Amino acid sequence: MTMDRMMIQGTGTPLRGQVSISGSKNAALPIMAASLLSEEPLNLHNVPDLNDTRVMMDLLRDIGAQIVLREPQDGELSLSLKSPQNALNPESPMAAARKMRASVIVLGPLLTRLGRATVPLPGGCPIGARPLDVHEDALQALGAVIHYKDNALHAFCEGGLKGATHRLRVPSVGATENAMMAAALASGTSVFHNVAREPEIIDLADCLNAMGANVQGAGTETLTIHGVPRLHSATHTVIPDRIEAMTYLIAAALTRGDVTLTGANKDHIQGEIACLHAMGFDVQAINATTLRLNAAEVQPKPAQLTTAPYPGFPTDIQAQMMVLMTSIAGESRITETIFENRFQHVSALKAMGAHITQNGETCTIHGGFPLHGADVEATDLRASSSLVLAGLVAQGTTTVGGLHHLYRGYVHLPEKLQACGAKVERLGGGSYAHASATGF
Ligand code: EPZ
Numbered sequence: 113m114t115m116d117r118m119m120i121q122g123t124g125t126p127l128r129g130q131v132s133i134s135g136s137k138n139a140a141l142p143i144m145a146a147s148l149l150s151e152e153p154l155n156l157h158n159v160p161d162l163n164d165t166r167v168m169m170d171l172l173r174d175i176g177a178q179i180v181l182r183e184p185q186d187g188e189l190s191l192s193l194k195s196p197q198n199a200l201n202p203e204s205p206m207a208a209a210r211k212m213r214a215s216v217i218v219l220g221p222l223l224t225r226l227g228r229a230t231v232p233l234p235g236g237c238p239i240g241a242r243p244l245d246v247h248e249d250a251l252q253a254l255g256a257v258i259h260y261k262d263n264a265l266h267a268f269c270e271g272g273l274k275g276a277t278h279r280l281r282v283p284s285v286g287a288t289e290n291a292m293m294a295a296a297l298a299s300g301t302s303v304f305h306n307v308a309r310e311p312e313i314i315d316l317a318d319c320l321n322a323m324g325a326n327v328q329g330a331g332t333e334t335l336t337i338h339g340v341p342r343l344h345s346a347t348h349t350v351i352p353d354r355i356e357a358m359t360y361l362i363a364a365a366l367t368r369g370d371v372t373l374t375g376a377n378k379d380h381i382q383g384e385i386a387c388l389h390a391m392g393f394d395v396q397a398i399n400a401t402t403l404r405l406n407a408a409e410v411q412p413k414p415a416q417l418t419t420a421p422y423p424g425f426p427t428d429i430q431a432q433m434m435v436l437m438t439s440i441a442g443e444s445r446i447t448e449t450i451f452e453n454r455f456q457h458v459s460a461l462k463a464m465g466a467h468i469t470q471n472g473e474t475c476t477i478h479g480g481f482p483l484h485g486a487d488v489e490a491t492d493l494r495a496s497s498s499l500v501l502a503g504l505v506a507q508g509t510t511t512v513g514g515l516h517h518l519y520r521g522y523v524h525l526p527e528k529l530q531a532c533g534a535k536v537e538r539l540g541g542g543s544y545a546h547a548s549a550t551g552f
Contacts, residue, residue, distance in 0.1 A: 119510070155347040250304065354381050
């Protein structure tokens, strides 16, 4: 077992208290990459201080971007990023790219800004094959020539990208972001159908438009982008992390506690709140950014859920919701339709006493049986948070390894749970790979 482990005491004590929601990892990463589109500084606030955002900073520096960061305040970074034309190297080794699949998001900006880009292909991914065909098809529609060599994707476009109309095979979040950024500086108008509709897509479009782009339709299934010659400086505050918010609401429901979220955005999780309501857990909106779930007297009901592209039930809270279902007597079901291998947390939950049977892409959860503590290993980001949640209600002590997955996507998770009364502590060292600030 790795030394850096999280130890959770299953005290059975309901979580009670307040949790501040951090900036969205999945909004911050493409928005940081958008800084490659302009000579002028992009100033960002509410960037979560996570391994993934630190890797993105390293990657952007590999390419030649200049980044000034203000040291984190409560886990949030403020950054100023600048990409002078003569400083960028589209064929940089980008060693950092192999650490994170989201690195492919620099492809669209580099290609449209410089006319060529080479992006190393990241290593394997535990939750699925995660091919790049939808990214390729969209960029080729704009005139890019793409080939693979030496485990890297090479893209060229002589004479610059040209606006086009194209339908995505699936509403891929990353491919939508690459297409949007590539089309922002292409000549002419692009229309993309069957695009992703997540709040993170809207946040990227808002940031690009603040930089002088002309992106219409974000949040709907069709994006219309009128290319412009250049983008300019802007300041943007990243939206709250809806997956983090749902993780803590689920923790409150799981422990039958009473937790208030601050700095959240109810509009981003309407569907998920409806799922919790159907199970008997009501989320009260104190105001637009403050949400409260009080589960003290709830007699919850089992549920049947299927993951789907936004605004459907998010695959990123499937593991956490499965843990909640283990605490509810009766038969619940979850069907995972987005990734082909995103049930890896099931074996660890079964080792903790959960009664779960998997049949292809559907898991049946026979809830109401108590969990017991165990030493378990996280396999991916969202599985790691689900195992910590399970430890909160398991009888005895649970330790969770593979915490590097957790540090990719959750700011100060142990501290936020401790503030609500959880007995959670880290047993090992483990820390972020801190990037060094560089001046202009
Ligand atoms: C984004 O990943 C998120 N990551 C993921 O969150 C999230 O689970 C996913 O969207 C779905 O919502 C970031 O935003 C950084 P996709 P992305 O392209 O863009 C297939 C987390 O936990 N596909 O929408 O990589 C793909 O294999 C992470 O924060 C192709 O077939 O996801 C998958 O089955 C995990 N060809 C489905 O589409 C392609 O070219 C959705 O993938 C691209 C995708």
